[in-house]
Amino acid sequence: MCGCLLLCLPLPACSRAPVSVIVAAEPARVSAQPSPERKVVRIAGLVQALESQSIRVPQVSGTGGRMTLTRLAPNGSKASKGDIVAEFDRIAILDEERDTKAKVDDLSHQWEEKKAQVNSDAAKRVAQLREAEADLEKAQLQLRKGPVLSEIDRLKNESKAENARLRLASLKKSDEIRRRAEAAAVKTLELKRQRQQVSLERIQSNLERLQIRAPLDGMVVLENTWRNGSMGPAQAGDQMWPGMPILRIFNPSRMVVVASVDEPDIAWLWKSPNARLYLDAYPGTVFETKLDSANPVATAGMDSPVRSFMATFRIEQQSPLLLPDLSAALEIGSGASAEKARP
Numbered sequence: 001m002c003g004c005l006l007l008c009l010p011l012p013a014c015s016r017a018p019v020s021v022i023v024a025a026e027p028a029r030v031s032a033q034p035s036p037e038r039k040v041v042r043i044a045g046l047v048q049a050l051e052s053q054s055i056r057v058p059q060v061s062g063t064g065g066r067m068t069l070t071r072l073a074p075n076g077s078k079a080s081k082g083d084i085v086a087e088f089d090r091i092a093i094l095d096e097e098r099d100t101k102a103k104v105d106d107l108s109h110q111w112e113e114k115k116a117q118v119n120s121d122a123a124k125r126v127a128q129l130r131e132a133e134a135d136l137e138k139a140q141l142q143l144r145k146g147p148v149l150s151e152i153d154r155l156k157n158e159s160k161a162e163n164a165r166l167r168l169a170s171l172k173k174s175d176e177i178r179r180r181a182e183a184a185a186v187k188t189l190e191l192k193r194q195r196q197q198v199s200l201e202r203i204q205s206n207l208e209r210l211q212i213r214a215p216l217d218g219m220v221v222l223e224n225t226w227r228n229g230s231m232g233p234a235q236a237g238d239q240m241w242p243g244m245p246i247l248r249i250f251n252p253s254r255m256v257v258v259a260s261v262d263e264p265d266i267a268w269l270w271k272s273p274n275a276r277l278y279l280d281a282y283p284g285t286v287f288e289t290k291l292d293s294a295n296p297v298a299t300a301g302m303d304s305p306v307r308s309f310m311a312t313f314r315i316e317q318q319s320p321l322l323l324p325d326l327s328a329a330l331e332i333g334s335g336a337s338a339e340k341a342r343p
């Protein structure tokens with residue numbers, strides 16, 4: 001018992017200086033702002049011409065066979081609006097045009113001759129009608145002398161008056177029928193002439209179609225077609241079917257890039273509308289582009305959960321290297337300090 005008390009009581013001889021225990025304070029949390037982060041989005045696209053038009057073998061009315069190409073603008077050449085860039089053989093149609101013109105001229109002469117004959121016959125019938133009217137008036141005048149004439153003379157005058165009346169009625173009736181018949185004959189010739197004129201206009205339209213003119217100012221690019229068992233650009237002398245592609249004309253001063261942007265990257269696209277363009281065919285070549293438009297509706301494939309937007313970027317520079325259908329890559333960069341994306 002005493003041993004326990006001694007252990008519990010502090011001994012004066014053994015007293016030490018109090019030991020100070022220092023407890024380290026918890027470090028203060030500093031909310032550091034993250035450094036501006038830069039995100040680069042790389043998307044694939046295709047170079048396209050904003051103004052472009054494809055030209056095919058024309059469909060010539062009246063003929064359904066192949067046509068022979070006689071003239072074609074060189075690949076890569078420049079063409080102005082209205083210049084002939086392709087031409088097909090026109091000899092057969094020129095012969096047809098000459099024959100049709102001859103038919104039109106012949107029918108025109110027949111029509112004019114028929115009209116002159118009709119007018120002449122109508123004038124003769126008018127003279128006969130006037131003569132018959134004069135005979136009728138003379139016969140009626142002779143009938144007024146009936147009381148002073150003998151019975152035989154009176155009967156003769158009545159017979160003459162009746163004959164004059166019947167002749168006048170017959171001439172009037174025949175004149176009406178002949179007028180209708182002559183009008184029908186003139187109308188028939190006129191319709192024949194008009195039909196040949198329509199055929200002539202169709203042939204002349206075919207001739208114009210066989211000469212294909214450039215619809216706009218631009219550069220000529222020959223299309224690949226199936227010829228001689230292989231694919232290649234058309235050449236003079238080839239037999240081509242209507243509807244086959246020949247060439248394409250585009251304006252090289254207005255080129256764009258059409259690309260598909262995934263839905264998660266569309267916000268960065270609005271933050272940084274400027275992008276760099278790299279052509280796969282020309283490594284190391286860089287062009288500056290700017291967002292021109294974007295489809296507001298996202299689309300997706302049947303088996304793909306990722307939706308995408310179609311965007312068009314306008315190329316700021318002009319270069320002979322920029323040709324349609326070139327595969328390209330767009331590099332879009334954006335910082336966190338950029339303005340808030342559009343909704």
